[in-house]
Amino acid sequence: MGKLKYIELIDKMTLEEKASLMSGKDYWQSQDIEHLGIFSMFLADGPHGIRKQAVSSQQMGLNRGIPATCYPTEATVANSWNEDLGEWVGSYLGKEAVSQKVNVLLGPGLNMKRNPLCGRNFEYFSEDPFLAGKLAAAYVRGIQSQGISACVKHFCAKNQEERSMSIDTIIDERALREIYLTAFEIAVKEGSTKALMSSYNKLNGTYTNENTHIMLDILRGEWDYSGCVITDWGGSNDRVKGLIAGNELEMPSNNGETDRIIVNAVKSGELDEAILDSCVDRLLDLTFTTEKIFDKGHVSFDIEKHHRISQKMAEESIVLLKNDEGILPINFDKKVAVIGDFARDARYQGSGSSRVNPTILDSTLECFDESGIRSVGYAPGFKRYGQCSKKLMKEACDLATKANVVLLYLGLDEATETQGLDRTSMSLPRNQVDLLEQLYSVNKNIVVILSSGAAIEMPWIGMAKGLLHGYLGGQAGARAILRVISGDVNPSGKLAETYPINYIDVPSSTNFPGKEVSVEYRESLFIGYRYFDTNNIDVLFPFGFGLSYTTFEYSNLRVEEDCVLFDVTNSGAYPGMEICQLYIGCESKLIFRPKKELKGFKKIFINPGDTKRVRIPFDDKTFRYFNIKTDSWEIESSNYNVFIGASISDIRLTGSLYVLGTDAPLPYNSVDLPSYFNGRVGNVSSSEFEKLLGYKPPESKWDRKKDLEYNDTLSQCRYARSLLARFAYWCIVFTHWFLKKISRRNEANLIMMSVYNMPFRGIARMTGGSISMGMLDGILLIVNGHFFKGINKFLKERKKNR
Incomplete structure (x- = not known):
């Protein structure tokens, strides 16, 4: 432990005061000690906009926020491949945070898109750690340039929403380092984030915020991180173990219950007070460095200006996926029919903790006049949440017969992509596909405009001449899309994730999500394009793909020891931006690895006929791999x-370079790991995965004979000894079914997120101290068949808690 920065202040504190700083004051604020000049920090959700709830910070839940600019989501901005744009986004997020007196902005989200069905993919950048890390570092620099702190989340390997508070992620060390930690490493080292959020899940048997391997050995040791670690809300399991691992702040408040645990642990010798002092010191540093900005008084922001910035971000992130016969941009002499519920009410952001209350919200229909596109009318065509309507379909088809081109707005609804739930399929709702089929029978000139935050299957794509993907473009996304359709903006986005043809092609499809105790990452390194490209598997759209209204030619590659240089010429008629991508592949077969991996990228603007020389440098990550025998890079x-491409599958230039290595011993025996050495990891056996791990993974199924405990979920009450607990389980299931039946899907989702998949300890951790762990012991006694003993325990502890 190094020298403490605030040792004089810490020496003035009592043990109880030190402990009090380690948990929240309420749901959104850290604790204060006024007589020592320590004030509360306010923490607010904010990966793509500030969600500082309008109600008191003492109230729990996903309450409506104070109006703020809703910028495009991270999944959207990732398609821009523009670090400067990411830093720009961050700076404007930071400005708005300062205006609302928010010290810590909870974002960006940095988990890998291991599987396209993860319900929170809209909030994450990419399936590639290098791209995700670079963009996250840019966000962090932008946010912190305004004097507050970013909080990179969720550390780490949180790649499913179902049972996310208790699932055990089983992953081999090399995949952990190269895929799931590299993006965080870049955000820490290049972004210098002041705060980081630990994830809910276990990692190889230990909750992440108690996992000394990732928290101490890697984060604070190898990466030299000196910032503050904050739990996800309700994400603390064993408070003392969390402090020992360096997880300072537990959120939200628990009414002092874990403070008393900390005090008792110090007095008993279980917790060294020097460790507590170090944690306090880091928390104080975050508090004082983010409080300075508010000394200048209230700072407002220009709502209109920030709205225009949001539009610019959306414009640069839109991806043109198909443009047969040059149907886009739309000529001014064409008459268009606008069809689809998403044209009237734009799908512009995800749901859950990142849901922003926008300051302005553009509507496609209201923006048409300024676009210059001639509309013959609008028809909704389908019901948003999947119900079939022949009447709406007929009205849409009648309108389509009057137009030269149909602009068909399709996508996933708000209740399908949300925190707390994973998607059940990659399909569009059936009623939307049925509408497309009917429209195609009366008008073949269809341009589909997609709104979703994640990859979808498109068996219907042959019926669309044009396909424009806006992802979730924020409050100005509707206008941005129209500017691309009209040709005012040349699309320049490229996919930051692979679009498989079918979900079953995804290597993790057989191991997602983990339904009971654990989820095994048997595919190891081979997620996303690393799997598809290595195995030459056809995909719908490859990683890095995106069309333009112009064309680009690559030439004159030169490979040097520290970089690559090449020329790019705009050979078309439109000015445009091109995303040049550097991939590296090792010729040796002694260590298994993907055929090629992204190691650099550059976005450039070029006028028609002009040529630009592009330089992409190598860095410390270009040639490295993690060796499990030496436990080092x-x-x-x-x-x-060396591959220079317009996408992973569109390689324009190739070269090579011999690199002298570190002569480390070979980490694997290829005979033991045939699936990994040939890259075919879609169906790895349990025995081969065990050899990769180096140990036998835990049983992935629940032991239905044992008593339920703190970290078991309420869904496991179906197996409880208590008839009352089993009845409560079926009440939850019925309530969820009934709410879906009456089309109250958001409330149904909340049941699954906040009740069904909640571990028992969450009842105490998420209720602000209203239910203590002692009261929870009583509840568990009831659940496990000891009704009267449990009631007695609950009432005694309730009295004590009051």
Whole structure:
């Protein structure tokens, strides 16, 4: 432990005061000690806009926020591949946070898109750690340039929403380092984030915020991180173990219950007070460094200006996926029919904790006049949440017969992509596909405009001449899309994730989500394009793909020891931006790895006929791999292929470079790991996965004979000894079914997120101290068949808690 920065202030504190700083004051604020000049920090959700709830910070839940600019989501901005744009987004988020007196902005989200069905993919950047890390670091620099702190989340390997508060992620060390930690490493080292949020899940048997391997050995040791770690809300399990691992702030408040646990642990010798002092010191540093900005008084922001910035971000992130016969941009002499519920009410953000209350909200229909596109009318065509309506379909088809081109707005609704739930399929709702089929029978000139935050299957794509993907474009996304359709903006976005043809093609499809105790990452390194490209598997749209209204030619590649240089020429008629991508592949087969991996990128603007020289540097991550025998990063001596492409599958230039390595021992025996050495990891056996791990993974199923405990979920009450608990389970199931039946899907989702998948400890951790762990012991006695003993325990502890 190094020298403490605030040692004089800490020496003035009592043990109880130190402990009090380690948990929240209420649902959104840290604790204060006024007589020592320590004030509360306010923490607010904010990956793509500030969600500082309008009600008191003592109230729980996902309450409506104070109006703020809703910028495009991270999944959207990732398609821009523009670090400067990311920093720009961050700076404007930071300005608005300052205007609302928010010290810590809870974002950006940095988990990998291991599987396209993860319900929170709209809030994450990419399936590639290098791209995600670079963009996250840019966000962090932008946010913190305004004097407050970003909080990179969720550390780490949180890649499913179902049972996210208790699932045990089983992953081999190399995949953990190369895929799931690299993005965080970049955000810490290049972004210098002041705060980081630990995730809910276990990692290889230990809750992440208690996991000394990732928290101490890697985060604070290898990466030299000196910032503050904050739990996800309700994400603390064993408070003392969390402090020992360096997880300072527990959120939200628990009415002092864990403070008393900390005090008792110090007095008993279980917790060294020096560890507590270090945690207090880091928390104080976050408090004081983010409080300075508010000394200048209230700072307002220009609502209109920030709205225009949001539009610019959306414009640069829109991806043109198909443009047969040059149907886009729409000529001014064409008459268009606007069809689809999403044209009237734009789908512009995700649901859950990141849901922003926008300051302005553009509507496609209201923006048509300024676009210059001639509309013959609008028809909704389908009901938003999947119900079939022949009447709406007929009205849409009648309108389509009057137009030269149909602009068909399709997508996923708000209740399908949300925190707390994973999607059940990659399909669009059936009623939307049925509408497309009917429209195609009366008008073949259809341009589909998609709104969703994640990859979807498109068996219907042959019926669309044009396909424009806006992802979730924020409050100005509707106008941005129209500017691309009209040709005022040349689309320049490229996909930050792979679109498979079918979900079953995804290597993790057989191991997602973990339904009971654990989820096994048997595919190891081979997620996303790393799997598809290595195995030459056809995909719908490859990683890095995106069309433009112009064309680009690549030439004159030169590979040097520290960089690559090449020329890019705009050979078309439109000015435009091109995203140049650097991939590296090792020729040696002694260590298994993907065929090629992203190691650099550059976005450039070029006028028609002009040529620009592009330089992409190598860095410390270009040739490295993690060696499990030496427990360190190594470089293999080999010839490395250098690929310059417009996407992972559109390679324009190739070269090579011999790199002298570190002569480390080989980490694997290829005979033991045939699936990994040939890259075919879609169906890895349990025995081969065990050899990769180096140990036998835990049983993935619940032991239905044992008593339920703190970290078991309420859904497991179906197996409880208590008839009352089993009845409560079926009440939850019925309530969820009934709410869906009457089309109250948001409330139904909340049941699953906040009740069904909640571990028992969450009842105490998420109720602000209203239910203590002692009262929870009583509840568990009842659940496990000891009704009267449990009632007695609950009432005694309730009296004590009051």
